[in-house]
Amino acid sequence: MRQTLVAGNWKMNGSREGNRHLLDAIKAGMDDGVSAEVVVCPPAIYIPQTARRLDGSGISWGGQDLSQHESGAYTGEISAAMLLDYQCKYVIIGHSERRSLHAETDAQVAEKFLAAQKAGLTPILCVGELLEEREAGETEAVVARQLDAVIAAAGIQAVAGGVIAYEPVWAIGTGKTASPQQAQDVHAFIRQRLAAQDANVAEKVQILYGGSVKPDNAAELFAMTDIDGGLIGGASLDAESFLAICRAV
Ligand code: PGA
Helix, strand or coil: CCCCEEEEECCCCCCHHHHHHHHHHHHHHCCCCCCCEEEEECCHHHHHHHHHHHCCCCCEEEECCCCCCCCCCCCCCCCHHHHHHCCCCEEEECCHHHHHHCCCCHHHHHHHHHHHHHHCCEEEEEECCCHHHHHCCCHHHHHHHHHHHHHHHHCHHHHHCCEEEECCHHHCCCCCCCCHHHHHHHHHHHHHHHHCCCHHHHHHCEEEEECCCCHHHHHHHHCCCCCCEEEECHHHHCHHHHHHHHHCC
């Protein structure tokens, strides 16, 4: 049985003062019926604060992105080793906002996945189609292309050590969630595609759903066979909503 994972992606939100309250409230709520593995991914500058406040809490933390390079002349970038310096366990890779706003290509996403995995971080690889692509019936082709790029670079076994997040781009931050069945169909497709190369990897890998997950739709999404948890944006900025989603497992 795969353990359910609930990861909060704060995106570019937060402040030292606000984070203190948010992190303490999440920490305080963990004893109360949360069995999922919980991860918080704040903006990089707040990772040290997060590490200090969550140390020993059982909650994990991670980065929202990393450089594919180890070190050197890459102004503004953060390496896998730097994330590990602050005990990050996870890192989000290839979020749709990185792909669209920072022109990250499938090849670059694959390099980042490899860099994270080699360093010992657990990559959370985001895949998902645009609305036009869904309407054109291209969802599976897009997701397959994004997935295959990573498998080609890192190998199928590396995928077993990571997490996949299916995030239909049209559902991110829009309030339009994929229906549980729509999400399940793509999750099953991802698992089948992995199974075609290695049945064990397909069975083992956690596939999260992301895109407008809220306390009132989390339980029905998490109940689907191939949905192993969620990547939560907006609702992870409010302790009560985030904890309600964690408890919906
Ligand atoms: P959302 O974001 O929950 O605000 O839709 C999800 C994400 O982008 O990871």
